[in-house]
Amino acid sequence: MLIEKPAQGSSFANLPDAAVDEIFALNHAYIADAHPKKVNLGIGVYRTAEGKPWPLSSVQKIEEQLSRENDAARHEYLPIEGDTVFTKAARDLMFGFSLDAETPAEKAAKQRIASVQTVAGTGANHIGAAFLAHHYKPKHVWVSTPTWANHHTIWDLQGIERKGYPYFNAETCAFDFENAIATLEAEAEEGDVILLHACAHNPTGVDPTKEQWKAIAELCQRKHIFPFFDSAYQGFASGSLEEDAWAVQYFFNMEPRMEMCVAQSFSKNFGLYGHRTGAFHLITNGSNPAEVGLIEKNLCHIIRGEYSMGPKFGSTIVKRVLADPTLRAQWHDDLAVMSSRLIQMRQALYQELLRLKTPGTWEHIVNQIGMFSYTGLTPGQILAMKEEFHIYLLKSGRISISGLSPTNFAYVAQSIDNVVRRGL
Ligand SMILES: Cc1ncc(COP(=O)(O)O)c(C=O)c1O
Structure with a gap:
């Protein structure tokens, strides 16, 4: 005989509505x-x-190379930290180190940087936010008003209170430098994080001038605010990789040294959107050389628990293009094609x-x-x-x-x- 069970109420009846992207x-x-x-x-x-859509000519060269090689190991796992040839090349590109030969000063500077491969720029933002929420425990994260909407989601999911600093002056259609500085000066607290767009601010397309960047850096240093750079458009904004990384490199080279981090995306500048290619770099002040290895271990711990490791195809393409001076020059031309259009x-x-x-x-x-x-x-x-x-x-x-x-x-x-x- 069939015994009818009373209908159970759904466990998800009170699920809040979630914002659609x-x-x-x-x-x-x-x-x-x-x-x-x-x-x-x-x-x-x-x-x-x-x-x-446009597969970049430099990227297509590597795709052809890979297809010719037909490597049986091409679908193997990457290490948890990602492909270290890729993360090192990504780091060198971001911080302006030579991709060919290393100077002693560069060697020393690199020892301040912990790097891991991520699931593109979004993943880098997320891993950075998760790491800082666990191990740095900021009271607030300051984001520009407006900013890329996903910054809100990423930090809200970490439970860190979000505050906004004025960014866009609707009358002048320019960066609202005075109000941004005044707000941060008055309200930002020691140990807060500030999210900064390395170049080509999304959504406004308005960046601080170099003098304004210097003032922001000075404020971060003086008030002990942790700079979190989001770099999604290096080389894509001005066409120059150096120019688009100027702010990141300025903060990195400041004395006394600052702790900071960078979420780096290759989605736009390599046209690898769906291949989820990126890196996260956490920069120490260099006072404890053992720290970098420990930071990387902790980043790997989070990565392993969340998705094990990043994907292989995009990082293979990026590392090969960056390793070859001829292909690198071709990539620079590709960037110029996109930025000039x-x-x-x-x-x-x-x-x-x-x-x-x-x-x-x-x-x-x-x-x-x-x-x-x-x-x-x-x-x-x-x-x-x-x-x-x-x-x-x-x-x-x-x-x-x-x-x-x-x-x-x-x-x-x-x-x-x-x-x-x-x-x-
Ligand atoms: C400001 C900003 N950060 C990060 C990203 C990350 O993009 P992705 O995860 O596709 O690399 C984007 C892409 O639109 C962006 O505009």
Whole structure:
């Protein structure tokens, strides 16, 4: 005889609603849109003038090499810390060490750095936040207002209280240096962490000047605030790897030495988005040489418990390109191709808005750098861009410049002109 059991209440009935990631949701909406003129200015991925993804020519060379080699060990596990040839090359690129020969000064400087491979830049941000939450225990993490939305999620998941420092001045469309410094000066406490975008600030496309960086570094040093750099666009912003790492290297070389860390992504500058390629570097002040090994062991402990190790394919590509001077030069050319196309598209959109005499000022589109521009469009205008013109951009007004092409920039400019004139 069948005995009916009383229905149990669900264990998850009181699950809180979780925020949907705006960028990926927008991308889905764009894909589902059948309109012939649709434009995707949401997700931050590089696209060619034809609107296509672009495997970098230097990356393709290694893919061909790997395919020819047909190595039976290509699917083996990496060590927990990752491929150390890759993490060392990643470190050298970030901190400006020679990739070919090492000077004695470089050798000594490298001994301050603990490095592990991560699941791209997001994973590096996460491992860094998890390590600091466990072993440094900051009271607060300071993030720019606005910042990449995932910074909020990553730090909230670690249970560290988040505070915002002003970053964007909507009137001048520039970095709000005075208010940022004043807020941090008045409210940041010793032992807090500050999240800094190494270059090409996402979402605003506005970076501090070198003089402003120096003032931020001085403040961190004086107030004992721990700098956490997020470097997702090295070489992609200005086209120069050195220029885009200037702030990181300035902080690193300061005396007295500061402890700091860097989350490094190769998603954009190698076009390896889905291959999840990145590194995390924690920099000691050098006072205890044994510390670096211990930090790496603790980072590995977290990595092992979470996902064992990073993926192999992307790191193999990056290490091989960086090891070969000819391929490295080809990669530099690839970076120049991408960054110059973005600069051209900024100019094209700006010039078209000027030609249309669109009300407002638009210089910020050409003054901002990197992949994004913070347009200043209002929520009503952004909604109309999507609903009426099938142009997809974030609610903050951020556009990904790489979604612009020679065939669609005029349509985008006309649409902006239309929604702005209607004063939505
Ligand atoms: C500021 C910032 N940090 C980190 C990332 C990490 O990207 P990924 O995890 O794809 O390397 C991104 C990508 O959009 C970013 O814009």
